[in-house]
Amino acid sequence: MSDPASHDHFGTRCIHAGQEPDPTTRAIMTPVYMTSTYVQKSPGVFIDGYDYARSKNPTRTALEANLASLEGARHGLSFASGLAAMACVLHQLKSGDHVVLSDDVYGGSFRLIDKVFRHQGIECTRADLTDHAQARSALRPTTRLIWLETPSNPMLKVIDIAAMSRLAHGAGAILVADNTFASPYLQNPLALGADIVLHSCTKYIGGHSDVVGGALLTSNDELAERLRFTQNAVGAVPSPMDCFLLLRSTKTLHVRMQRHCENAMEVARWLSAHPRVKRVIYPGLESHPQHALAKSQMRGFGGMISVVVDGGLDASRRMLERVKHFALAESLGGVESLIEHPAIMTHASIPPEARAALGIDDGLVRLSVGIEDVRDLIKDLGHAMS
């Protein structure tokens, strides 16, 4: 459980929350507790819940307290991946329960509901949650969850979290917000009424493209207990080494995010003026349909940009093959810039008609703008599109 009394500023909590000098040596860094079990004094007598490492590990405990603090949550749970965290939430549902899912989400998140949980009787309606009337009409008496990503992947739709939490609660459901694209530096959905926040820690929280991880944060004690029970029963826990790497990463989250935001704004403005670009989608541009909402809901606009290049697949493929500093790869949120083709790569599991309706077409390219010198990034894109 995090210390809800901590009023330290975000950057201080990034570095210190959940972390005390090691009690045996005063080592400043939380040790990597590579242990699968703990010695008991007498059968059933052990310290502070430490009986077996699937249930609890001190490196993981420190990470969970750190992430909880960054999201302003009372409870944090960390997982082996973002999708493992999502599955833990979906395991709370029973056959016949209904989920309203925002229409634009990571392909793997859609696939988990559509290809795994649907077979267990969970029903799902995809809806454009930027349209509140559409969101309302997607509700059913059996709706238990509204699930959204904001900004969304890859169309960067910005959804009104406070409005969706009112809608969910009015329908007797809970709101889960995937905060991966914003990171806790830019947005705290729990403060806006969400019940659970999910992170793929693989992205900005990890920040160095060297860890796969996930997290759930909540201030609901009963929900936290159920999620913890499920995690222990199912078992998708992160390794102590991965927890250590994530703890090291969150120490610089605020500094990295600031530069991601600055660089992305500059790249988005530059792309907007490029003759071979049909459309730039970035919440920080005034042309973004939810720019005003992004300004009020977020503390900055993030490092992700989607762009439609003129000339369809030939043009996008040419650009993706010619970049040098932007690496052609799935994933996002690392210090290094990445670029990818959602229709072929990250969103291939979304049915083609749904992709077309969203605008995920052959000309759409997604950029994760890193923290390199932005002049080199712009030069790279300029060369790739020349």
Ligand code: P1T
């Ligand atoms: O990869 P994993 O840590 O399991 O996280 C899944 C996930 C959840 N939520 C969002 C918003 C995501 O973007 C992802 C993973 N996304 C990619 C791999 C990608 O390139 O978009």
